[in-house]
Amino acid sequence: MSTTAPAPDGIDHVDERLLRTTPLKKLLARPELGSVVGALAVFVFFAVVADSFLRLSSLGTVLYAASTLGIMAVPVALLMIGGEFDLSAGVLVTSSALVSSMFSYQLTANVWVGVGVSLLVTLAVGVFNGFMLTRTKLPSFIITLGTFLMLTGLNLGLTKLIAGTVSTKTIADMEGFPSARALFASQLTVGGVELKVTILWWLGLVAVATWILLRTRFGNWIFAVGGGADAARAVGVPVHRTRIGLYAAVAFCAWVSGQHLLFSFDVVQSGEGVGNELIYIIAAVIGGCLITGGYGSAVGSAVGALIFGMTSKGIVYAEWDPDWFKFFLGAMLLLATLLNAWIRKRVEATK
Amino acid sequence: MTTAPLVELAGVSKYYGNIRALEGVSLEVRAGEITCVLGDNGAGKSTLIKIVAGLHRHDAGTFRVDGEEVTLANPRDALDRGIATVYQDLAVVPLMPVWRNFFLGSEPTRGKGPFRRLDVELMRTTTREALLRMGIDLRDVDQPIGTLSGGERQCVAIARAVHFGAKVLVLDEPTAALGVKQSGVVLKYVAAARDQGLGVILITHNPHHAHLVGDRFVLLKRGVMAASHTKDSVTLDELTRQMAGGSELEDLRHALERPTGA
Numbered sequence: 001m002s003t004t005a006p007a008p009d010g011i012d013h014v015d016e017r018l019l020r021t022t023p024l025k026k027l028l029a030r031p032e033l034g035s036v037v038g039a040l041a042v043f044v045f046f047a048v049v050a051d052s053f054l055r056l057s058s059l060g061t062v063l064y065a066a067s068t069l070g071i072m073a074v075p076v077a078l079l080m081i082g083g084e085f086d087l088s089a090g091v092l093v094t095s096s097a098l099v100s101s102m103f104s105y106q107l108t109a110n111v112w113v114g115v116g117v118s119l120l121v122t123l124a125v126g127v128f129n130g131f132m133l134t135r136t137k138l139p140s141f142i143i144t145l146g147t148f149l150m151l152t153g154l155n156l157g158l159t160k161l162i163a164g165t166v167s168t169k170t171i172a173d174m175e176g177f178p179s180a181r182a183l184f185a186s187q188l189t190v191g192g193v194e195l196k197v198t199i200l201w202w203l204g205l206v207a208v209a210t211w212i213l214l215r216t217r218f219g220n221w222i223f224a225v226g227g228g229a230d231a232a233r234a235v236g237v238p239v240h241r242t243r244i245g246l247y248a249a250v251a252f253c254a255w256v257s258g259q260h261l262l263f264s265f266d267v268v269q270s271g272e273g274v275g276n277e278l279i280y281i282i283a284a285v286i287g288g289c290l291i292t293g294g295y296g297s298a299v300g301s302a303v304g305a306l307i308f309g310m311t312s313k314g315i316v317y318a319e320w321d322p323d324w325f326k327f328f329l330g331a332m333l334l335l336a337t338l339l340n341a342w343i344r345k346r347v348e349a350t351k
Numbered sequence: 352m353t354t355a356p357l358v359e360l361a362g363v364s365k366y367y368g369n370i371r372a373l374e375g376v377s378l379e380v381r382a383g384e385i386t387c388v389l390g391d392n393g394a395g396k397s398t399l400i401k402i403v404a405g406l407h408r409h410d411a412g413t414f415r416v417d418g419e420e421v422t423l424a425n426p427r428d429a430l431d432r433g434i435a436t437v438y439q440d441l442a443v444v445p446l447m448p449v450w451r452n453f454f455l456g457s458e459p460t461r462g463k464g465p466f467r468r469l470d471v472e473l474m475r476t477t478t479r480e481a482l483l484r485m486g487i488d489l490r491d492v493d494q495p496i497g498t499l500s501g502g503e504r505q506c507v508a509i510a511r512a513v514h515f516g517a518k519v520l521v522l523d524e525p526t527a528a529l530g531v532k533q534s535g536v537v538l539k540y541v542a543a544a545r546d547q548g549l550g551v552i553l554i555t556h557n558p559h560h561a562h563l564v565g566d567r568f569v570l571l572k573r574g575v576m577a578a579s580h581t582k583d584s585v586t587l588d589e590l591t592r593q594m595a596g597g598s599e600l601e602d603l604r605h606a607l608e609r610p611t612g613a
Contacts, residue, residue: 215468217458220447224455228444235456235511236427294446 031288032300034339038286038332039307046314053317060194066309067202070302071257072276073283074205075249077301078213080284082246083226083293084140086129088147089250090276095151096122096258097268098159101168111176119255125151126251130244152274159270172266184256185264198260202302205253209298222246227294282329283308286336307332355418356381357519357550358403358434363412365398372398375412376576378569380519380550385541387553387561389594390571396554399571403521403552404436405429416519433518437508439527445497449489450478452496453511481514482507485543502533506540519550526560538564558594562587570594 046053072089079086099121104114125147132143156166163169171177186197213219221242224232233239262268285291286307287300311328356379365373373395380386390396401407402414405423413420416432423429429436443452451474459470478492487506496504505525512520522541526534534557542564545551555561561568568585570578570593578593 211468215471217460217469220451220455220458220469223447223451224444227446231444232455234426234438236430237456290446294444 031295031297032303033288034336035287035300035303035307038336039303039310042307042310042314042332046310046318050314050317050319053314056193058313058317060196062306062309062313063199064196064309065313066302066305067196067198068257068260069276069279069283069308070202070305071198071205071253071260072250072280073287073301073305074202074209074298075246075253076277076280077284077287077289077296077298078209078222079246079250080281080289080291081213081226081293081296082222082243083229084133084243084246085144085281086247086250087141087144087277088125088129088151089144089254089280090278091148091151091155091273092122092125092251092254093257093261093276094155094268094270094273095125096255097262098155098168098258098270100259101171101262101268102159102162104174105169105171106162108174111171111174111180114171115180115259118258119252122251122255122258123248124251126247126249126254127244129250130247133247134240134243148277155270155273166270168268168270170266171262177263180259181263184259184262201256201260202305205256206298206302213298218242218245223294225293226290279308279329282333286332288336291337304336354381355415357417358552359413359415359418360399360403360409361413361415363399363402363409363414365395365402365407366410371574373402373409374575376569376571377412377579378552378567380552380567382518382550383545383548384566385545385551385553385564386567386569387555387565388569388571389555389558389561389590391556391594393573394571395574396556396571397523398574400436400521400523400552400554403429403434403519405434430517433516434521435512435515435517435519436521437505437512437523437525439505439524443496443504443508446495448493449496449499449507450475450492453478453481453492453507453514457515477514482510485510485513485540487540500533502529502536505529505537509537509540509544513544513547513549517549519552520544521552521554523554524556525553526555526557534560556594558587558591562590 052058072093076086076089096118100111100114100118102114103109103117104111107113129140129144129147132138133140136143159166159168182197184197188195188197188200211219213222221232221237221239224237225239225242229239261272283304284296284301285304287297287302287304289296289300308329311332312322312325315322315325315328359379361377362375363373363377364371364375376395376399378386378388388396388399398407402409402423405426405428408422408424414422416434421432423432426436444455447455454474454477459473460467461470461473462468475492479489482489482492485506487503487510489503496507499507509520509522509525520541525537525541529537538560541551541553545564553561553565566582568578568580568582568590569576570580570590580590
């Protein structure tokens with residue numbers, strides 16, 4: 001519209017039927033709210049019980065623990081908003097590292113070749129998950145449970161077959177290793193604090209995912225596919241492509257995680273990664289994602305990952321038996337889910 | 352009148368295997384008119400809707416859009432020809448804000464390449480304006496659409512179809528799950544769409560609602576057209592009687608009568 005007609009009543013001025021929303025009230029309606037409160041509580045708790053928790057060096061350690069998990073929690077959260085799960089995400093990280101390492105080693109190629117091949121293979125697994133899901137219409141729980149088991153077997157079986165042992169050979173002396181290490185596993189010193197580069201990856205991914213979710217058509221489709229796939233299809237949203245795209249995003253982040261694993265430890269244990277998929281899901285749920293889809297945020301998943309990082313390292317700093325860690329994690333998951341259920345009830349209340 | 356009807360069905364039939372779902376049904380809808388399709392459960396209303404919406408193809412008869420004979424391949428095809436269908440239950444995504452729902456599937460963007468983004472301001476104001484034009488004064492376009500009442504949700508879906516240039520609006524039982532007052536609100540918006548020059552096909556099993564707004568009435572019974580009326584040729588009582596099954600209702604009254612003298 002080029003002419004500025006006098007704005008119809010009720011467009012520019014604030015509607016008198018709306019109670020004045022204070023910034024606080026707006027904050028209360030955010031999906032991340034529960035997790036932020038939780039994160040503050042955990043922070044205060046460990047600040048009190050563990051003396052070394054507040055040291056700057058601890059900050060780097062906690063953030064590192066949070067970032068390795070957070071990189072995966074971001075796409076898993078998007079996928080959950082889209083209404084699906086990926087149980088293969090944990091072992092896919094290991095697969096990605098194994099492919100990268102073994103490809104370079106066996107062909108004595110530049111490690112970047114392995115990194116590239118690994119990206120293709122990992123993305124292929126993600127697209128396979130999405131394709132199977134949209135084709136068969138089976139629950140994603142079943143489909144990805146299948147890929148989870150298959151990948152677990154492949155990781156062990158192929159590694160033994162090719163490398164002869166359950167771990168890969170060192171590739172630290174190979175061409176391209178230093179530059180790949182710089183990208184995926186370097187360390188920066190900022191103001192006396194040693195920070196791993198994964199923290200940058202993590203923050204970058206959270207920013208990109210938030211942008212996609214809130215400001216792009218694809219983001220709109222993610223919410224729609226998770227919140228009401230039939231309604232979305234009826235208005236022309238490409239539901240299948242959206243789902244496949246989400247699985248590809250999980251795969252991409254699994255590749256980043258996998259390369260970090262490889263280039264920070266140089267050798268990869270083929271049995272790793274099992275069980276991590278649940279931790280990613282926990283971080284997403286603590287961060288306010290609805291397990292049934294249609295609601296949540298990428299920032300929330302980051303806060304969920306931060307809670308995880310603080311708890312896992314806080315217990316160490318408090319010099320407690322780390323066996324208690326799982327208990328805390330479980331209790332927080334329950335609390336977060338209860339809070340989410342309550343929020344959803346309020347949001348969906350029809351009147 | 353010289354202009355062709357927006358949608359015209361003549362002797363349309365549909366068979367599922369050996370089941371005759373629809374036989375020889377004719378109806379027309381013109382711009383600025385409402386054609387009501389009435390019928391009991393299993394009368395063939397949904398089959399008729401699915402043909403017009405492009406979900407199913409008809410097996411016999413002719414289906415004309417703007418005077419041109421067509422066989423719709425899919426719902427997209429119907430949409431491209433200006434036929435928008437609002438289904439009773441799968442119209443909106445409850446957890447999403449009204450403005451996101453309004454533009455779902457046809458989101459406007461600005462910027463290029465990686466900076467291509469939703470034009471959020473445009474989406475918000477357009478949603479408000481389009482709804483206002485239909486007479487829907489919403490408190491807040493940011494509220495999740497699930498917090499609106501069933502009637503309001505239907506109205507948003509109707510306003511959306513109107514905004515995106517539908518010429519013919521097919522409404523599947525828009526008042527079925529609603530109370531009296533809510534139904535009135537929805538009917539008001541159906542009339543508003545008509546006044547904007549759209550042709551409306553209103554599927555309903557409520558003759559009272561149909562007679563309030565309809566210009567033409569097509570009565571379906573067990574897959575065949577039982578009657579076809581224009582507004583001036585039928586009274587509400589007559590429509591209700593035919594709809595309720597006339598003599599069948601008499602039989603029912605007998606069957607339900609209390610045995611006397613027991």
